[in-house]
Amino acid sequence: MPHFPILTLITFSPLIGILIIPFIPKAKESLVKWVALISTLPALGLAVKLFLDFDRTTKAIQMAEGPIDWIKPFHIQYYMGIDGLSVTMVILTALISTICIIASWGIEKQVKGYFTLFLLLETGMMGTFLALDFFLFFIFWEIMLLPMYFLIGIWGGPRREYAAIKFFLYTLAGSVLMLLVLIAFYLYSDGHTFNLIALQDPKLHLGPLSSHGIRLACWIGLFIAFAIKVPVFPFHTWLPDAHVEAPTAISVILAGILLKLGTYGILRFNYQLFPDITVELVKWVAVLGVINIIYGALCAMAQKDFKKLIAYSSVSHMGFVLLGIASLTAEGITGGVMQMFNHGTITAQLFLIVGIIYDRAHHRDINGFGGLATAMPKYAVWTTIAFFAALGLPGLSGFISEALIFLGSFKNWPGLTAVAVTSVVLTAAYMLWTLQRVFLGPLNEKYKDYPDINGREVLCLLPLAIIVLAMGVYPKPLINMMSVSLKGINEVLVPYGAKVASVLGM
């Protein structure tokens, strides 16, 4: 009995806009923005429905559509489904996408092209989180690249072409490694299936795919593919370029959603398809996580460009996710995935905030500001909320996930965790120092007449701030949605010698 195809609709509903936009006459270009906004709303509405209907008591795949044969002789199927790992990401994607359309209202260059590509990007992201067939996943994964390349390359800053191709090349370099793993499954999985859920059964891994060396190579291939996206040191160098050159809304999408695809992929593929290798190498994931945390924070501290600072803070914050999922504790993994969600909402605000001041000042030199709190008091308040959330102030959501991560990872990696904890100080240092340089001190005369934050900008920030506050005080709805599934992911590792643990009895 076919049920309401909510996941297919949530993925493909943005495409409605793509079908309408080309037919809007050039004279009525403002209509394009409205059409784009309206075509993201069904996905947002369905995301709310997902939130309400999601069964929090099972780790099984829910609301599945398919598997339906797509290319039958080659066992490629259309298979979408959701679990505690992906549900929060889908909701985040829907929310951020709508906000970013609003944040893109100021786009004036080639309006039709921008919003068409944007909507295509949303479909790509949704599909990547929801696809449960490896082949389907790969197609969605690659489909995201094209719009991103153009969005950075056409609407970006001065070095946009360099940043766009660098982003494209880095990601493709990872993708081709993933392609080889995809082919390995095509050749050596029992029944030649690409079904990611079925493939969790190691009995389906035949031939070379059951040998240790090949599994190790596959794990590393997948890990590099996802690590480039996260980005994990030393694959991170595309990120500052792409973030800095991309237009505001696209930076928000990049940091808010695309980076999460990396850690999502590690949990969905590395952890569940190759649990044996994961147990073997998880220590190195933790090490890389800590490097990311510290290195990202130190780089952020050294930046003079406001946007680059935020970009490096993302490197640091995504390191927390790695450390969390490498902890092999229920708390750590839950904290990690929660950090994915929280970082999505927090960093989105940070990039929006940078965009707001850039729209007015047309530069981002932190030392070039000063005393802005006098000229733009409301803006200062919004910035402070986001900054405090980013540095993990108790009462805001960032604190909860970081605390869970440290709590979990300390159990298995006490030394690494001790190193990572120092970043709390580093983060506070660069965040507060930035706050001080931009908002405090004597007001630079140039900025005296700047208009304060306007209604549209508040509309973008408000929902995110509410979530950050609410999840900081009462994170239970979020934790409940993911914890059963994540516990399941963790327990899969036990037969392979992992000492999984639970600190709080989660």
Added chain:
Amino acid sequence: MHVLDNTASLWYFLPELLLSAVFVLLFVIDLPKSWSEKRLLTPIVAAIGLVAYMGLTAYSWDFPKAAAFHGMIIVDPFTNFFRIFSALTALVTIFYSLKAKELAMAGAEYWAILLGIVIGMPMLAASNNLLMIYLAMEIVSILSYIMVGYLPNSRRSVFLESNPAERLPLFVGLLMAFAGFGYKISAVPFHMWAPDVYEGAPTPVTAFLSVGPKAAGFGIVLRFIYTALTQHHGEEFVPLKYVDISSLLSLFAIATMVLGNLLAIQQKNIKRFLAYSSIAHAGYMLMAAAALNVMALQAILFYLLTYFIMNLGAFGVAILIQNDLGTEEIDGYKGLAKRGGRALWISIAMLMFLFSLTGLPPFIGFVGKFYLFAAVLDAKLYALALIGVLNSVVSLYYYARVVKVMFFDDPADERSLAKDSRGLSTLLFGLAAATVVFGLFWKSLALLSQSSANMMF
């Protein structure tokens, strides 16, 4: 397999006989002055001949496999695949040639030569005898030579594919045989002629050469490897003991991919650019050939089909731009997408061809590469596969450069595309749509290449 005598063989040779008749007919109908002035008459007759040729091929598709003319050629689905492929390529070439301004004066002999090559190409894939290989190769080479030089009123110099090596496979060993084939498929180090010829020839001829003879070259390479140099046990092929055929092919493949890709990066002329890109693609196909399994055979045939769509598409855009903007330089594509009207859609079509050539989904080129790499991995040639995929990444760099020029840069002047290129645009949009439609639903193409490959034995 039946070995047929000459008379019995004629039945299997019907398509070629028909095409030979059309070949002669073209000259005959060009004789009366009133007829030869009708410019469209000869190409249309040639096209009808090609369609009839395909019809006869389809009709004979289910004939039992036979060694015709006392075993000189093998007629089987593999041969038929190349018959259809050659005819389709020629049909598109006829269309391109009619649309290309530089070939406005093409006479009956031009179309006849094209048909002659179509006769030769499947024969290359069908050859079962070294002498036959030589004959087929000469048919294709000599006629190609005339086509390359076919530019009435042009003083452009043309470098000829000078390949004395072609004569050698008759006398010496394997390496020399590959040298001969290497010229046809433009594999490194036998590729030197390609960029010069591609640049110098009229663009429709270049388009034809980059697809037709190259495919035919792969036809004979595969026929040669899989019948003369290996014995097959079920799905696997065991190379003859005294020569490591797989390593030899791997070496050729790596050199061809790497050099093709690296040299493509610095090209400024779109035709030279596509020449080097086509060298790289020959490398990808050779890479699969090194796998020596049935899967590789299917993968290469499938890839030729995808290559047909995307490469002819890219050349079609080159012809259109040459007609309307009068440039062959990549710089001339600057801001093409911003020139308004149809130019945007042509740029999008070009983008689809280029990203398909890169091997990105959802375009057909991705599926083609998927099967090539699957064959290589199945043969456990892991290092070769890794080099292959990294080459794909490099190729993105130069394909994306053209995309960048079209979409990111600003046009140098205000011109847009001419109105009268609508017919050509329509074909291009059709090919562009095919890259996506077959990129998402490629079952039919895969089954076709599967059946053509499986019945070879």
